[in-house]
Amino acid sequence: MTLNRQIWYVLVAVVLISFFTSFIVTSLSATRFIEQQLTTENTNSANMLAQTLSNNGKDPALLELTISAQFDTGFYESIRLSNTQGDVIVERSFDSSSTGEVPGWFASWFDLEVPAGEALVQDGWNQFGMVSVQSQKRHALETLWSRAITLFVIALSTAVLAGLCGRALLRNVTRPLSLVVQQAEAIGQGRYITNKKSPKTKDLKKLVQAMNKMSEQIRMQFQKELRKLSQLQARLYKDQDTGVYNRSFVLERLSAHFGVREERLPAVMLMLHLDKLADLNKSFGRKNVDNYIKAIADKLSEQAKSIEQELSCKVTVARMNASDFGLLFENVADVEQLERKINDCVSTIQVHEKTQLDAQANWYASADFTVTDETVGQLLMRLDEKITNAEARPTDNNTALILSHTKNSAPLFTDKQQWSQTFQDALEHDKVQLNFRSTKDRSGNLVHLENSLCLEVNGHILNGHQFIPWAQRLEFLSALELKAIEKAMRFSAENDSHIAMNLSINFLQSVPARAQLMKSIQQYKKACDPAKLWFELNEFEVHSQQKLFADFCFSMKRMGCHVGLQGCTHIFDYMYDIETFGLDYLKVDRSITQAIPQNAGEVEDSIPAKMCQLGQSLGIKMFAEGVDNEADIESVLAAGFDGYTSKT
Numbered sequence: 001m002t003l004n005r006q007i008w009y010v011l012v013a014v015v016l017i018s019f020f021t022s023f024i025v026t027s028l029s030a031t032r033f034i035e036q037q038l039t040t041e042n043t044n045s046a047n048m049l050a051q052t053l054s055n056n057g058k059d060p061a062l063l064e065l066t067i068s069a070q071f072d073t074g075f076y077e078s079i080r081l082s083n084t085q086g087d088v089i090v091e092r093s094f095d096s097s098s099t100g101e102v103p104g105w106f107a108s109w110f111d112l113e114v115p116a117g118e119a120l121v122q123d124g125w126n127q128f129g130m131v132s133v134q135s136q137k138r139h140a141l142e143t144l145w146s147r148a149i150t151l152f153v154i155a156l157s158t159a160v161l162a163g164l165c166g167r168a169l170l171r172n173v174t175r176p177l178s179l180v181v182q183q184a185e186a187i188g189q190g191r192y193i194t195n196k197k198s199p200k201t202k203d204l205k206k207l208v209q210a211m212n213k214m215s216e217q218i219r220m221q222f223q224k225e226l227r228k229l230s231q232l233q234a235r236l237y238k239d240q241d242t243g244v245y246n247r248s249f250v251l252e253r254l255s256a257h258f259g260v261r262e263e264r265l266p267a268v269m270l271m272l273h274l275d276k277l278a279d280l281n282k283s284f285g286r287k288n289v290d291n292y293i294k295a296i297a298d299k300l301s302e303q304a305k306s307i308e309q310e311l312s313c314k315v316t317v318a319r320m321n322a323s324d325f326g327l328l329f330e331n332v333a334d335v336e337q338l339e340r341k342i343n344d345c346v347s348t349i350q351v352h353e354k355t356q357l358d359a360q361a362n363w364y365a366s367a368d369f370t371v372t373d374e375t376v377g378q379l380l381m382r383l384d385e386k387i388t389n390a391e392a393r394p395t396d397n398n399t400a401l402i403l404s405h406t407k408n409s410a411p412l413f414t415d416k417q418q419w420s421q422t423f424q425d426a427l428e429h430d431k432v433q434l435n436f437r438s439t440k441d442r443s444g445n446l447v448h449l450e451n452s453l454c455l456e457v458n459g460h461i462l463n464g465h466q467f468i469p470w471a472q473r474l475e476f477l478s479a480l481e482l483k484a485i486e487k488a489m490r491f492s493a494e495n496d497s498h499i500a501m502n503l504s505i506n507f508l509q510s511v512p513a514r515a516q517l518m519k520s521i522q523q524y525k526k527a528c529d530p531a532k533l534w535f536e537l538n539e540f541e542v543h544s545q546q547k548l549f550a551d552f553c554f555s556m557k558r559m560g561c562h563v564g565l566q567g568c569t570h571i572f573d574y575m576y577d578i579e580t581f582g583l584d585y586l587k588v589d590r591s592i593t594q595a596i597p598q599n600a601g602e603v604e605d606s607i608p609a610k611m612c613q614l615g616q617s618l619g620i621k622m623f624a625e626g627v628d629n630e631a632d633i634e635s636v637l638a639a640g641f642d643g644y645t646s647k648t
Contacts, residue, residue, distance in 0.1 A: 007170055011163055019155035026151065027144060034140045035114050042117030045074065046133040050119030053081070053131060058123055064090045075136040081121065083129045094136060102138070102145045176204050183211050222579070222617060229610045230573050236607065237570075241290060242297035245318035249591075250326050253316055254376045256591035256626065257330065266369040268335075270327040270342055271383040272300075272349065275362040275391065277323040284357050292357055293319075296349050300325060303345050311337060312472045314540050331465050334473070342367055364390045416474065419467070422457055423476035431456040432483040434491060435463065439500065439587075439623055441643040447623075448498035448534050450566075450645060451488045453481060468504070477506045478513040486520055493528050500534035502566070505541040508552050521559050530560035536587070538567045543574060553581045566625065568592075572614060579618050586615050587645060590626030596635045603638050612640035 049070050056062055063081060071079050071092040078093035116134040120127055176199035183195055194212040198205045237249040257267050274280075280289050297319065304315040304327065316328040327345070332338045346365045366386030370379055426432055433454040439447045453464045471477040485501050492499040507513050521530060535556055542549045542565065553563045564585035565571065569592055571578065588611060596608050603609055608624075615622045624636035627644035636644050 007166060011166055015155060015159040019152065023148060023151055027148065030144055030147060038114040038135050038140065041135050042114065042133050046117030046119040046131055049133060050121045050131045054122040058128060067092055075139055077134040077136045080132045081129055084127055089129060102141045106145055173201060173204065176208055180207055180211055183215060225614055226572055226576065229614060232610060233570060233573065233607055239319040242294050242319050244297050244301060245316060247318060247320045250316060250318040250328055251376055252591045252595055253328055254379065256589065256594060257370060258374065258376060268329040268332060268338060268367060268369055269379060269383060270365065270367040271387060272325040273364045273387045274323040275364060280361060288357060292361065297325065299348060300327065300345065303348065307341050312469045331469060334469065366390065419470045420474050423471055423474065423480065426455050427479055427483060432480060432487060433461060434487060437645060439643060439645045442637055447643055448500045450500040451484065452502050453484050472504065472506055477504055478510040481507050482513050482516055485517060489520060489524050492532055493524065498532045498534060500536055503535055503537050505537065505545050508548050521561065531562065534562040534564065536564045536566045539565045539569065539571050540567065546575065550581055553583065557582050572611065583620050585621035585623060587623045587625050593624040593636055596639045600638065606639065609639045
């Protein structure tokens with residue numbers, strides 16, 4: 001029961017008790033007074049009438065006329081004249097069985113006990129008889145009833161006025177109390193908010209201040225742990241001189257790419273080699289060369305962001321060693337456009353600035369696809385071999401890099417019109433397919449089925465990596481995802497299962513798509529629990545669209561759905577206010593989880609374990625991606641993950 005309702009109950013009880021108490025006291029007092037007044041009136045009327053009858057003649061007609069005249073001039077219940085033997089000579093009476101507007105229950109409760117007034121009638125010196133006068137009680141009851149109604153109206157008006165005043169006062173009390181409750185719930189969910197407005201009530205003000213202090217202390221502790229994780233990641237995965245990733249991080253990304261067993265687009269690795277670094281250090285000084293290399297790294301990072309936006313791919317820039325940079329391109333569908341971007345990138349760094357150092361710096365480049373059943377070492381060896389060949393023929397260094405398609409890297413179509421027709425056909429003929437993989441908890445129980453977007457094209461099933469970049473460029477992605485969502489919702493309703501649906505940032509940017517999604521969820525809620533719907537986006541897509549993602553999280557949480565992120569690597573590096581998003585879960589990328597140490601004593605201090613601790617402190621479930629065998633399961637559970645995602 002709420003405090004508001006309790007106070008209303010107390011208020012009603014106080015008003016009722018006050019009303020009945022005052023009603024009973026007033027009514028009893030008024031009853032006694034009326035009884036006395038009626039008794040006196042009966043006595044006086046009887047004496048006056050007896051005197052009149054004694055002075056008049058005793059003719060029966062005259063007696064009846066006198067009594068009738070008296071009866072008609074007042075409110076009498078009865079007037080009776082009887083002789084000395086008790087026989088009635090004349091009697092006039094009024095039928096008082098009806099109490100008029102007074103309810104019967106009220107009349108029975110307040111039955112007036114008024115004795116009749118009696119007086120002797122003389123005939124000369126002899127006693128003639130006895131006259132008895134009884135006044136009416138109806139008017140007295142009506143007076144009591146009227147006073148009761150007036151008292152009730154006054155009590156009701158007082159109650160309403162007190163209720164309104166109490167409600168206004170209660171609002172001032174409960175509003176800050178509600179904010180404190182919301183703050184406590186937010187802290188329980190890992191959102192460390194503070195109440196900026198302090199209530200005027202001293203007790204509540206102290207409570208709000210204490211809650212704010214606790215929330216701030218917890219938030220500062222979380223930020224401290226966040227900085228520790230960022231420093232640990234920077235120490236392990238960042239090059240200290242340039243600020244880009246180091247060799248270890250790229251190798252782990254490549255290992256994760258090769259370790260994925262499902263069919264996907266091959267990645268492209270670009271290697272950039274600065275020739276004769278030692279000679280440059282001697283000629284221009286180590287510090288000047290280091291500044292030059294840092295400028296090149298900054299330029300590569302800018303170009304990587306531009307390529308990510310234009311080609312909808314993930315680009316990782318890393319310094320492989322003192323003289324080499326590596327750029328890893330993942331999920332690129334348009335290879336021809338990527339070739340142009342790579343050659344633009346190489347041309348830019350070959351002539352960075354018109355300085356003597358820049359003129360003497362000689363860069364060599366090589367690029368190639370990842371190949372199925374290949375190892376990371378074999379890929380790097382091929383790239384190094386190409387650079388060695390280029391160094392042996394320095395006159396050919398300006399030749400454009402050409403990415404030759406292998407069997408597994410050749411796209412299905414290379415023409416925009418063909419892709420456009422394929423997407424249109426998929427929407428019209430319902431060729432959007434469901435492709436599930438399981439997300440399980442620590443006990444191996446199913447948490448949800450994660451659905452990734454797939455298409456049936458010419459009898460073959462294409463996974464999202466093979467066509468999503470084209471669908472995004474041709475503005476079909478939102479419609480395809482909406483089709484997949486509706487199909488997944490039907491599957492969830494029919495099989496009573498939890499379904500996680502992958503969304504792109506393009507879907508969030510499409511107002512019609514989001515409006516249709518809300519309608520679909522409303523329809524789903526009529527028959528099923530919306531908590532069975534899980535929506536997730538890739539971390540690197542949300543990086544530059546955090547406000548849009550925050551709005552989406554708020555909308556979905558209000559609908560009762562779950563929201564999370566997948567492919568997480570360095571989310572805690574840039575999403576410092578992650579607790580405000582209300583995320584339910586994070587799926588950590590395989591490139592992070594495969595780095596869990598084999599030594600049990602080192603697991604707790606590893607990056608995956610630290611990420612789990614931070615996420616779980618915010619009430620976020622942490623899942624590991626790409627877990628395919630028992631050894632991987634044991635490893636991620638030892639690191640503290642709440643579950644894992646596997647292909648089966």
